[in-house]
Amino acid sequence: MSTAAPPRPDDAPDDVPGDVLVVRDLVRRYGDLTAVDGVSFFIAPGETYGLLGPNGAGKTTTISMVAGLLAADSGTVTVAGRRMGPGEVGVKAHIGLVPQDLAIYPELTARENLTFFGKLEGLRGAALTRRVDEVLDLVALSDRARDATKEFSGGMKRRLNIGIGLIHQPTLLILDEPTVGVDPQSRNAILESVEALSGEGMAVLYTTHYMEEAERLCDRIAIVDSGRIQAEGTRGELITLTGGVDTIRLGGSGDTARAATALRALAPVVDVHAERRALTLTVHDAPTAVAVVVTTATTAGMALDDVEITRPDLESVFLHLTGKALRD
Numbered sequence: 346m347s348t349a350a351p352p353r354p355d356d357a358p359d360d361v362p363g364d365v366l367v368v369r370d371l372v373r374r375y376g377d378l379t380a381v382d383g384v385s386f387f388i389a390p391g392e393t394y395g396l397l398g399p400n401g402a403g404k405t406t407t408i409s410m411v412a413g414l415l416a417a418d419s420g421t422v423t424v425a426g427r428r429m430g431p432g433e434v435g436v437k438a439h440i441g442l443v444p445q446d447l448a449i450y451p452e453l454t455a456r457e458n459l460t461f462f463g464k465l466e467g468l469r470g471a472a473l474t475r476r477v478d479e480v481l482d483l484v485a486l487s488d489r490a491r492d493a494t495k496e497f498s499g500g501m502k503r504r505l506n507i508g509i510g511l512i513h514q515p516t517l518l519i520l521d522e523p524t525v526g527v528d529p530q531s532r533n534a535i536l537e538s539v540e541a542l543s544g545e546g547m548a549v550l551y552t553t554h555y556m557e558e559a560e561r562l563c564d565r566i567a568i569v570d571s572g573r574i575q576a577e578g579t580r581g582e583l584i585t586l587t588g589g590v591d592t593i594r595l596g597g598s599g600d601t602a603r604a605a606t607a608l609r610a611l612a613p614v615v616d617v618h619a620e621r622r623a624l625t626l627t628v629h630d631a632p633t634a635v636a637v638v639v640t641t642a643t644t645a646g647m648a649l650d651d652v653e654i655t656r657p658d659l660e661s662v663f664l665h666l667t668g669k670a671l672r673d
């Protein structure tokens with residue numbers, strides 16, 4: 346299905362000194378399955394980088410290797426200039442990992458949980474209290490700080506889980522599908538927290554299978570499938586891979602055949618598909634072209650009752666690159 350060449354294949358990333366994370370040629374096999382198959386990317390300070398792909402694409406396996414929880418079969422991970430390797434405690438101190446599974450104590454309050462994990466990270470006294478307050482604020486749980494977390498909603502527990510990952514002020518925050526199964530209010534709070542952290546200069550590695558989240562949060566996005574980065578870039582760069590054409594659907598009655606002929610002659614129009622009561626056009630830059638399209642169709646004798654513009658999104662990019670839908 347894929348026709349366009351990906352802008353950045355899995356060869357060496359064009360990282361620069363000062364990048365928070367540099368991943369080169371990571372490979373991880375489980376028996377015959379290559380779960381991660383030569384993944385390379387980098388993240389600059391203040392950048393949010395997304396791994397967008399369906400379940401089983403290899404996202405969790407990749408971040409487990411980045412966080413030093415899982416050994417790679419080959420490839421390297423460098424965080425804040427230091428190579429991840431066995432026993433590399435110094436490197437791990439730069440990383441805040443927020444796993445999919447919750448790691449909180451239900452009998453403790455939110456504040457007690459954060460204090461406990463803060464102590465594990467070596468924080469004490471006033472610095473610890475100050476950091477716990479900051480984190481409670483960041484994940485929007487200040488007003489529930491004294492409540493036992495067993496009473497929290499799933500979304501609030503997720504937010505606390507993120508707070509725990511942040512307690513030691515990591516340079517790199519890794520979030521593994523942090524909004525799966527949470528209520529819309531918590532989801533929004535999570536997305537706002539990530540935006541705030543990024544605004545403060547934190548580098549974020551964000552995995553998701555939600556296109557909308559990748560589009561909203563990520564400066565650059567890697568489209569991941571079958572253990573490989575199929576394409577990488579900004580949202581705009583990725584969308585050009587689909588050919589960059591939009592769709593305008595004209596619904597109505599009248600002389601659709603004559604309208605189709607007139608529309609085909611317009612410069613922005615790539616193709617016209619005619620049905621009895623509708624025309625579907627592929628066009629360049631639909632928002633600009635729509636006025637002349639409507640005028641031309643009307644002048645040719647079509648009475649319009651509906652005009653709909655569809656622009657390609659990351660879902661279209663994924664489909665274009667892999668031949669599959671992002672969500673089954």
Ligand SMILES: Nc1ncnc2c1ncn2[C@@H]1O[C@H](COP(=O)(O)OP(=O)(O)OP(=O)(O)O)[C@@H](O)[C@H]1O
Pocket residue numbers: 375378380398399400401402403404405406407522
């Ligand atoms: N411990 C393991 N043993 C065997 N196979 C595994 C193991 N962990 C992951 N896999 C396989 O590796 C592939 C990638 O899994 P991974 O969890 O990294 O994907 P993912 O993109 O994070 O998806 P999900 O969001 O569902 O976790 C899948 O085919 C999965 O079944």
